[in-house]
Amino acid sequence: MSLPTNPISAGDIRDKLIIGLDIPSVEEARAVVTRIGDAGTFYKIGYQLAYAGGFEFARELIGQGKKVFLDLKLHDIGNTVEAGVRSVAKLGATFLTVHAYPQTMRAAVAGKAGTNLKILAVTVLTSYDDNDLVEAGYAPVSAADLVARRAGQARDLNIDGIVCAATEARSVRAIVGPDRLIVTPGIRPSGADAGDQKRIVTPAEGIRLGADHLVVARPIVKAADPKAAVEAIVREIAETTA
Numbered sequence: 001m002s003l004p005t006n007p008i009s010a011g012d013i014r015d016k017l018i019i020g021l022d023i024p025s026v027e028e029a030r031a032v033v034t035r036i037g038d039a040g041t042f043y044k045i046g047y048q049l050a051y052a053g054g055f056e057f058a059r060e061l062i063g064q065g066k067k068v069f070l071d072l073k074l075h076d077i078g079n080t081v082e083a084g085v086r087s088v089a090k091l092g093a094t095f096l097t098v099h100a101y102p103q104t105m106r107a108a109v110a111g112k113a114g115t116n117l118k119i120l121a122v123t124v125l126t127s128y129d130d131n132d133l134v135e136a137g138y139a140p141v142s143a144a145d146l147v148a149r150r151a152g153q154a155r156d157l158n159i160d161g162i163v164c165a166a167t168e169a170r171s172v173r174a175i176v177g178p179d180r181l182i183v184t185p186g187i188r189p190s191g192a193d194a195g196d197q198k199r200i201v202t203p204a205e206g207i208r209l210g211a212d213h214l215v216v217a218r219p220i221v222k223a224a225d226p227k228a229a230v231e232a233i234v235r236e237i238a239e240t241t242a
């Protein structure tokens with residue numbers, strides 16, 4: 001069964017916050033989504049929940065009018081990526097991530113043709129530094145240079161947007177221009193625990209640095225009151241964009 005993709009509303013500030021459902025089971029995820037209610041409109045499902053019933057749960061959310069970002073970071077031979085992307089588009093997802101390799105990006109763009117799915121490219125994983133790239137077999141290249149090169153390739157291949165740290169958003173924006181989306185994790189409301197995120201910024205800083213959407217998981221899903229946490233972040237985004 002194909003579901004239509006729920007459209008992002010430019011006038012609805014809630015769509016700027018993507019709530020990361022980094023949660024082990026559908027039951028727990030459903031409970032969090034229910035508690036958040038109308039305060040949250042956009043949810044991200046990554047490996048953990050996707051492989052624990054999360055695809056069916058994505059359909060459930062889309063059926064309720066929510067937007068879903070499937071953070072699957074696809075990378076395979078072109079034929080497989082294209083077919084996989086076609087299936088994700090039928091699910092009615094709004095965003096899907098792929099690794100920013102040219103073959104993979106070309107195949108993803110072909111797979112989503114004729115649908116409203118948007119493809120986001122992950123340039124270089126933020127856990128990789130220059131030494132990790134050498135260990136992975138790359139000739140010495142800085143992570144920053146590789147991010148820039150891949151952002152340019154994503155733009156040239158008509159990818160819809162880039163996932164990057166807010167601290168990289170300005171340099172990525174200069175490469176991809178005003179019409180591509182920039183989606184940034186590593187966001188922490190003032191006073192929140194950084195967890196394992198190193199280059200964190202507040203929601204207001206993320207928006208000021210040029211992010212179109214912010215991804216926030218633990219500060220919301222682990223909060224005593226997830227709905228209040230969502231409302232506080234949406235308020236901060238609204239004040240920054242006003």
Ligand code: C5P
Pocket residue numbers: 020022046125126127163164165185186187195197215216217218219
């Ligand atoms: O809990 P927290 O807000 O740090 O979660 C951020 C989300 O964004 C997680 O789902 C994480 O996998 C994702 N992410 C990230 N850094 C990246 C890409 C994705 O934190 N570079």
